[in-house]
Amino acid sequence: MTGRVLKSTGSWYEVAGEDTLQYACRVRGKLRLEGFKESNPIAVGDRVAFEAIGKEGIITEILPRDNHMLRQSVKRTGHASVLAANIDQVLILATLRQPRTSLGFIDRVLVSAESFRIPQLIVFNKKDLLNEDELRELNQLSIAYQETGTAVLLISAAHDPDLTPIKDRLQNKVTLIAGHSGVGKSTLLNRLFPQLELATGAISGYSEKGTHTTTFAEMFRLNETTFIIDTPGIKEWGLMDMDKQEISDYFPEMRELRLDCKFGSRCLHLNEPKCAILHAVETGSIAASRYQSYVSMVTGEDNRK
Template sequence: MNALVLKTTGKNYTVRTVEGIIVECGLKGIFRNKGIKSTNPIVVGDNVEIAQESDRWMIVKLIERKNFIVRRSVNLSKQSHILASNIDQAILMITLDRPITTTAFIDRFLVAANASNIEVILLFNKIDLYDSKLLENKKELEEVYRLAGYKTISISVLNDNLLSIKNIMKDKLNLISGHSGVGKSTLINKLQPNLRLATKVVSESHNQGQHTTTFSQLYELDFGGSIIDTPGIKGFGLVDVQISDIASLFPEFIAIRNSCKYYNCIHKNEPECAVKLAVEHGSISKSRYANYLSMITEDDGNTYRKEKY
């Protein structure tokens, strides 16, 4: 019987069958040992086959995914953690204060999404809390990503009408991601008030959000489509992305790479590099280029924590 994975909590999985029946499942032991390097072999968004064994339903087969977003696990650097699968688009929520979302984190997320051909919308939240300096920083940052080819939205989820976001999300499977405290649960509550997801204030002492979502879950939206809520992410280490491929995951690099002197230019030390010239002339963002260099030289997953606005 085919089913869609709605929620994962440890080794327990909530799925919805094609008939619309909600079933609690386990994962067949032999399946867990088939060379899957991810810390979570089954994720929200997966299409699976289930079968009843004795008195319990079990997931017995994973149907091939059309895509997924994966990052390096925080405590197990040699293993990966898949955020969700079979996504139509991802919405990365960004705040410039309480907590700070750095460009290094944003760019790593974008590279991971681009590697799976997943469109990303950058949603700048909490703009009602920004002073004039932060508003100017936000304006400049939005321009950086618009010039790179990304769609951006600025909003106060608490205070603004969400019609534009609803129109973007309608009839799609949307992944919501970002640091703890950026407003993911608040956004979902306002989009679908009956869910009443828990929210917490940002820690004053550490300027970081506190986890309210501890597992991933898919929710249906009354206006059409669905949304996958994920736990807040502190870091984003890249997985299964070759150094030679990273440049092709920066859209603004692709647009001019044929102008580089060398066909295999990685835009680092080569002479007559069109990308480096574009950075010097200001048509490619210095922060985007610096983050690119970080990814191809020392992808330690920690540099994103050092940037300050």
């Protein structure tokens, strides 16, 4: 039988079987897990073949992945673990306050998803906390992202009486929810699907930061064709395995323009002469903040605040 991994502890895996039942699985001893450079060979979202024995199972094969999202190891830089595999869309949950999400973070998640052509959706949460100036800032930001082709929603997960616009976008898909700790990922999921009863945490008044209420990624099957992956808050999103030359390909507003650069595909759009991207930044048709994110990715600087 085949199934999808909902949860992984490293030694056993919770698998949603194609028969709609759930199985606690172990990995067959001689299953070769070599050739994986990531620290976890089986990730949430993986499709696996397994032999069921009652409510338990033994995984005999990991089926090929359509895509995956990597998470940089906190302890060992240069190493990564697979956050989730076989995703249909990425929902970035962001906030201007409590905590403030950096634009660098948003753009890095967008670029990671775009490198697999995984559709993206940005949802700004906690709009109830914003004053008029901040709401104006948020509206401008939303317009800038919408102009690059990314869908944007403004919500208050805790207070909006009706969240159906966002619920509708999750139907019949596997959605990964990414965002800093404390932005309200689990709160949003509880509002949309009360049966989940996920733990949510308080924001510390002192640091305005969350305190990692969710500690590992977990996928939930909401119905036969709808899955959602809640993830632990991620502070910095690394870009693994990406060449400098390819990064502008993952900025939709740069993708076609870059063909007009004098140095063609060798142009990194930093200070080269007759660069079409630099020209578009000067005229304002590429947002300055997006270009700043691009530069920080190419030069390998830390995420901007």
